[in-house]
Amino acid sequence: xxxxxxxxxxxxxxxxxxxxxxxxxxxxxxxxxxxxxxxxxxxxxxxxxxxxxxxxxxxxxxxxxxxxxxxxxxxxxxxxxxxxxxxxxxxxxxxxxxxxxxxxxxxxxxxxxxxxxxxxxxxxxxxxxxxxxxxxxxxxxxxxxxxxxxxxxxxxxxxxxxxxxxxxxxxxxxxxxxxxxxxxxxxxxxxxxxxxxxxxxxxxxxxxxxxxxxxxxxxxxxxxxxxxxxxxxxxxxxxxxxxxxxxxxxxxxxxxxxxxxxxxxxxxxxxxxxxxxxxxxxxxxxxxxxxxxxxxxxxxxxxxxxxxxxxxxxxxxxxxxxxxxxxxxxxxxxxxxxxxxxxxxxxxxxxxxxxxxxx
Amino acid sequence: xxxxxxxxxxxxxxxxxxxxxxxxxxxxxxxxxxxxxxxxxxxxxxxxxxxxxxxxxxxxxxxxxxxxxxxxxxxxxxxxxxxxxxxxxxxxxxxxxxxxxxxxxxxxxxxxxxxxxxxxxxxxxxxxxxxxxxxxxxxxxxxxxxxxxxxxxxxxxxxxxxxxxxxxxxxxxxxxxxxxxxxxxxxxxxxxxxxxxxxxxxxxxxxxxxxxxxxxxxxxxxxxxxxxxxxxxxxxxxxxxxxxxxxxxxxxxxxxxxxxxxxxxxxxxxxxxxxxxxxxxxxxxxxxxxxxxxxxxxxxxxxxxxxxxxxxxxxxxxxxxxxxxxxxxxxxxxxxxxxxxxxxxxxxxxxxxxxxxxxxxxxxxxxxxxxxxxxxxxxxxxxxxxxxxxxxxxxxxxxxxxxxxxxxxxxxxxxxxxxxxxxxxxxxxxxxxxxxxxxxxxxxxxxxxxxxxxxxxxxxxxxxxxxxxxxxxxxxxxxxxxxxxxxxxxxxxxxxxxxxxxxxxxxxxxxxxxxxxxxxxxxxxxxxxxxxxxxxxxxxxxxxxxxxxxxxxxxxxxxxxxxxxxxxxxxxxxxxxxxxxxxxxxxxxxxxxxxx
Numbered sequence: 003x004x005x006x007x008x009x010x011x012x013x014x015x016x017x018x019x020x021x022x023x024x025x026x027x028x029x030x031x032x033x034x035x036x037x038x039x040x041x042x043x044x045x046x047x048x049x050x051x052x053x054x055x056x057x058x059x060x061x062x063x064x065x066x067x068x069x070x071x072x073x074x075x076x077x078x079x080x081x082x083x084x085x086x087x088x089x090x091x092x093x094x095x096x097x098x099x100x101x102x103x104x105x106x107x108x109x110x111x112x113x114x115x116x117x118x119x120x121x122x123x124x125x126x127x128x129x130x131x132x133x134x135x136x137x138x139x140x141x142x143x144x145x146x147x148x149x150x151x152x153x154x155x156x157x158x159x160x161x162x163x164x165x166x167x168x169x170x171x172x173x174x175x176x177x178x179x180x181x182x183x184x185x186x187x188x189x190x191x192x193x194x195x196x197x198x199x200x201x202x203x204x205x206x207x208x209x210x211x212x213x214x215x216x217x218x219x220x221x222x223x224x225x226x227x228x229x230x231x232x233x234x235x236x237x238x239x240x241x242x243x244x245x246x247x248x249x250x251x252x253x254x255x256x257x258x259x260x261x262x263x264x265x266x267x268x269x270x271x272x273x274x275x276x277x278x279x280x281x282x283x284x285x286x287x288x289x290x291x292x293x294x295x296x297x298x299x300x301x302x303x304x305x306x307x308x309x310x311x312x313x314x315x316x317x318x319x320x321x322x323x324x325x326x327x328x329x330x331x332x333x334x335x336x337x338x339x340x341x342x343x344x345x346x347x348x349x350x351x352x353x354x355x356x357x358x359x360x361x
Numbered sequence: 362x363x364x365x366x367x368x369x370x371x372x373x374x375x376x377x378x379x380x381x382x383x384x385x386x387x388x389x390x391x392x393x394x395x396x397x398x399x400x401x402x403x404x405x406x407x408x409x410x411x412x413x414x415x416x417x418x419x420x421x422x423x424x425x426x427x428x429x430x431x432x433x434x435x436x437x438x439x440x441x442x443x444x445x446x447x448x449x450x451x452x453x454x455x456x457x458x459x460x461x462x463x464x465x466x467x468x469x470x471x472x473x474x475x476x477x478x479x480x481x482x483x484x485x486x487x488x489x490x491x492x493x494x495x496x497x498x499x500x501x502x503x504x505x506x507x508x509x510x511x512x513x514x515x516x517x518x519x520x521x522x523x524x525x526x527x528x529x530x531x532x533x534x535x536x537x538x539x540x541x542x543x544x545x546x547x548x549x550x551x552x553x554x555x556x557x558x559x560x561x562x563x564x565x566x567x568x569x570x571x572x573x574x575x576x577x578x579x580x581x582x583x584x585x586x587x588x589x590x591x592x593x594x595x596x597x598x599x600x601x602x603x604x605x606x607x608x609x610x611x612x613x614x615x616x617x618x619x620x621x622x623x624x625x626x627x628x629x630x631x632x633x634x635x636x637x638x639x640x641x642x643x644x645x646x647x648x649x650x651x652x653x654x655x656x657x658x659x660x661x662x663x664x665x666x667x668x669x670x671x672x673x674x675x676x677x678x679x680x681x682x683x684x685x686x687x688x689x690x691x692x693x694x695x696x697x698x699x700x701x702x703x704x705x706x707x708x709x710x711x712x713x714x715x716x717x718x719x720x721x722x723x724x725x726x727x728x729x730x731x732x733x734x735x736x737x738x739x740x741x742x743x744x745x746x747x748x749x750x751x752x753x754x755x756x757x758x759x760x761x762x763x764x765x766x767x768x769x770x771x772x773x774x775x776x777x778x779x780x781x782x783x784x785x786x787x788x789x790x791x792x793x794x795x796x797x798x799x800x801x802x803x804x805x806x807x808x809x810x811x812x813x814x815x816x817x818x819x820x821x822x823x824x825x826x827x828x829x830x831x832x833x834x835x836x837x838x839x840x841x842x843x844x845x846x847x848x849x850x851x852x853x854x855x856x857x858x859x860x861x862x863x864x865x866x867x868x869x870x871x872x873x874x875x876x877x878x879x880x881x882x883x884x885x886x887x888x889x890x891x892x893x894x895x896x897x898x899x900x901x902x903x904x905x906x907x908x909x910x911x912x913x914x915x916x917x918x919x920x921x922x923x924x925x926x927x928x929x930x931x932x933x934x935x936x937x938x939x940x941x942x943x944x945x946x947x948x949x950x951x952x953x954x955x956x957x
Contacts, residue, residue: 052890058905061729076891081904083622084885087783090626091790094418095799097807097890111624160707189619190602226602232906236707238506239517252906258707311905348624356619357439361611 050074051287054089056082056103057274059303059310066303067294073287082108082192093117099288102147102276102295104246105192106137107199107344109144109275114345118143119278119285124293134319136338137273144277147295148304148316151269151334153185153197154247156232159259161241168242170265171201174217181221182241184231187360189352191227193246193272198355199344200270204337214359224360235260246272251329252312264330268337274316296320393755397770400818401777407795408628408788409636415629418791430629434637440616444637447613450530451595457534458590459583462541463576465685468678469542470549480682481546482930487690488539488872489922491879494915495536496603498693501700503528508696511710529604533594535689540593541586543868544830548582549575584649585830589778589823592642596779613638614781621783628787635784642779643772650768701912719913730898734921737878737895740809744816745873748824749866751817756828757858771829774822782819782882789815789887807889815883820876824869831865832858864933871929875922879915 053064053075064075078085082103089101089112096117103109112118120141130138130146137146155168166178174183188194202210214222223240225231228249235243236258243250247262247269254260276295278288294300301323307314315329325331407417412430416423434440465484469477502508503524505517522528552575560570598614613634620630699710701719708714723730759767777785793814794806805811843853859866884894893901895918902911 054890056904074891076889078888078890079893079901080885080897084783086624087621087626087787088790088886090628091418091787091886092794092806094420094422094796095794095804097794108624115625158707190615190622192622228906229903229908230603233500233706233908234504236705237504237709238707239504249906253706257705311907313905345624352619352623 049284049287050076051284051291052076052078052097052099053291054078054080054085054098054101056080056085057304057310058313059306060102062306062309063295063300063303066300067291070294070299071287071290073290075291086112089117090115096279096281097283098279099282099284100276100278100291102274103192104150104272104274105196106139106144106146106271106273106275106341107196107339107348108192109277110139110341110345111348112277113139113141113143117280119280119282119288122278122289124289124296126293126296129296129321131319131321133271133317133336137271137275137319139341144275145292145296146273146319147276147301148274149319149336150272150274150316151247151264151336152193152200152272152339153244154250154269155242155244155263155265156235156247156250156253157242157261157263158235158238158240159261161238167261167263168265169263170267171213174242174244175213175220177220179220179242181223183217183220183243184223184225184234184240185244186228186231187224187226187356189356189360193228195348195352196270196272196339196344197244198351199347200268200337200339202351203270203339204268211354211358214355218359222359248312248315250312251315255307255312255315255328262330264334266335268335270337270339273319274313298323393751393758394766394770396751396755397774397821400814400821401774402770404785404788404792404815404818405639405773405777405780407791408784409632409639411629411791412632412636418628418795422796430633431636433630434633439611440613440634440637443611443613443616444641446526446610447595447638448641450526450533450601450610450612451591451593453530454533454537454594455587455591457530458538459541459587461534461538461685461689462586463545463579463583465538465542465682466545466549467571467575468682469546472675472679472682476679480679480686483686483690484539484542485926486923487536487686488543489875489926490690490694490919491915492536492597492599493603494697494912494919495693496532496600497700497912498696499523499528499532500603502692502696506709508699508710524605526605526610529601529610532604533590533597533600535685536600537590537593538685538689540589541583543827544582544586545579548579548830552578582830584652585826588646588649588775589826591645592775592778595642596638596781598781617781617784621787628791631784631787635780638779638781639776642776646772646775697912698916701909701916703909706908719909720917722910723913723917729893733893733895733898734918736892738921740813740816740894741874741877744813744820744877745870747813748817748820748873749870751821752824752828752869753859753862753866755821756825756832756862759825759829760832771825774825777818777822782880783886785819786815786883786886789818789883806887809889809892812883812887812889812894815887816873816877816880819880819883820873823872827865827869827872828862831862867929867933871926874925878918878922 049072051067051073053060055077056079057063060077060079064077067073068075078088078098080088082105085101085103086108089096089098092098093115101109101112109118113120120143123142124145127138127145133149134146137149138144155171155174157167161182162178168174168176168179173179185197186194188198198210198214201213204210205213223234225234228245231243231245232249232253234240236253247264250260250262254262276292278285278292282288295304298320301318301320303309304316305314305318305323305326307326307328315326317329317331317334318325411417412434413426413428414424415427415430416425465480469480472480500507503520504510505520507520509515510517510519523531556574556578557570560574565573596614598612598618601610601612601615617631617634617638620627620634623630700706702715702717703709704714704716704718755770759771789811790806793811794804798804805814839857840853843857848856879896879899881896881900884896885900888894888897895914899911899914899918902908902914
């Protein structure tokens, strides 16, 4: 009996066939693409650009750039958190050329790890506005292409009368907002950390922490991300939220009853920053792309709501660019959050927030 | 998330396996082992390894070991609390899933066949619908000023009880009961009627037969389904984030996500926490094996059974399952459907707020959208086929080879279910983008192959469990009989094993097919630049606060999936009928021959 069973051709051949076919397919495809993005160690013959981005208008920008230059743009569009996770996981063998997302302290984190091309100056850099200039780091590792507010106050106009609208951050401590204010968890939501860091900046660390604790005592709700927070506002679960202004703008233009308020003591700059990989496989194309984004033609692509949705409601940082008229431009008191300090304090401040406010 | 069912009756398999220990010998389980190593063990090792070698992927690479990541995991009180929360929620939810799944399986065995087919198909739908649709649907329905409040004028705060861990357990139980249902359903067909008859003859009542004979005999089935439900709940992030956003129950996966959003991304900490998740799940599985080993469940009979029940009882059973489906499926799916038809989110259910424009917009996807849909269909078909084949091979080996290697791999593949998808996806970057692969041109990261491998890795554990379950139904006697008539293994597999597990193989195919269509973590971290999948496209709608657009795309994707599933079912039904006709024809041919 065993003699028969020792010969088991079928049982052995079938799995082997499967494995062989997988390995063959893998090798063929692996080799086939290794001249492209898969193995940056080898020089790419065809002109291309691998572009990681979390911006709403990235796809339109990629197409416009490709049409203008003939350089093929391969886009990976995702949330900032996933883009950064991907870049960090690739760090020993990076595939990307250009990265673009909101949040200079996050980008500063990548710079601190030595991943970004430093001391490169795009042409036309003198076109940056004063606000724009102030957002360029000393080592020139990344450039601002737009500015939004890390947090503004969004109120549901169906639930509050205009005289109840808050004017500044501290107005949110009044009984009007008892159990009716929400924000995001900075440990999970990317743009929320600059907001928390910004409050510490303008109020001082001790008072800033006290402010969040007072909000908590007034019934502040902390949701994981913009998604939950904005839905809570629209459904009427809360009367006001403090989240990134472009997210509020996105809902406002769709016809939802939202009014965006920029607190008088200041809102915190959340620049959309663009950077080049220090070991970019396609360095020349990468530089050309960043220059295109900062040019008037590129800015026009960004400001078109058809391309970027809510992300198109930004404040320009390039001189002579017409901002989207639907967005408030004047009367905003911008407070610049120092990205180097913010990046340094990030983990300890997030932990404090989690232990004292979220919990 | 890959949804799937489980029909594993592992111990039965092991029992037969141990009897057949000498049935095969030598290196028979090596091919399966290689598959699992390449697809699961190696990627996971590159990630979990960072818990001990935190600089494994730094530049320059360093193999300097460090206990710091593990110390930080075990030293933190919050992590401990998170683990306890995840465990208790996973357990509670698994118990609920077992109760619901047992009820639905037992009930469907009693209702009239036609009603049963319809209800069964809807349970498959519960299975297919992506978790985020269910979770989001419940939120839209239950929140203050949500759909229910709008329809009935309930005051704010009416649903506070729901957005707690009780609501979470409830939703997860409703989400994962099909695992138990499908496991039990198969096992129920093969209950040894002799034992039931014996019980009746000894004067046992209906209730006694159920509690003393049928349910104990089904232990492997509900434990196997329950263990998947546990692993799913233990490793959940999305449902908890949606249902309990403000109650904030720290769970193990929350801690993993928080370390992934640290700056720089703290992979060693995520690895340490994931390692704990894997160990706990593995311990749960080992415990289950140990529990099953103590008893003998080898009570298979080949005769299908159908318990005769009274008419009114049948009707109430059918109504019960329909009610379960109403809560588990129609409420959340209906809420999502409504939301996809709203002009504005804040407008809610008000009369003037309805539009089809999101669907028109979604169908006018443009070239990119259709390409993404086509791409996802291609991935789905290819990975479903490969997963089905591999699960057959590995399942066969696990069922009939009781080697330590296969048992270890079995535990490992199950543990993978509890690892958050994003962690498994990141591990594929580390594994297939590693510097040591550059000289041999095997940097698969960034190619479609890498994404397909990740899809297979995340669906294989479910598929294998399903195959092992189906194969454990094969009476060892048949195989032995075939053997003693001199049949070679090839013949045994082709003529006996394959025909008997055909249905399961087809189930694993559709499970993978639909899972891949909506899979997100691996898709978004691993898709080749410039070639997004359909799920990535949907997610980018949600990321840009176009919820109605995202919901409309999801519904379109679901329609595609249902169409594929319906087509598959028709094919199976048709081929079964053709086979039956052929067999009848053969019988008819035989009779005159014998008579003449």
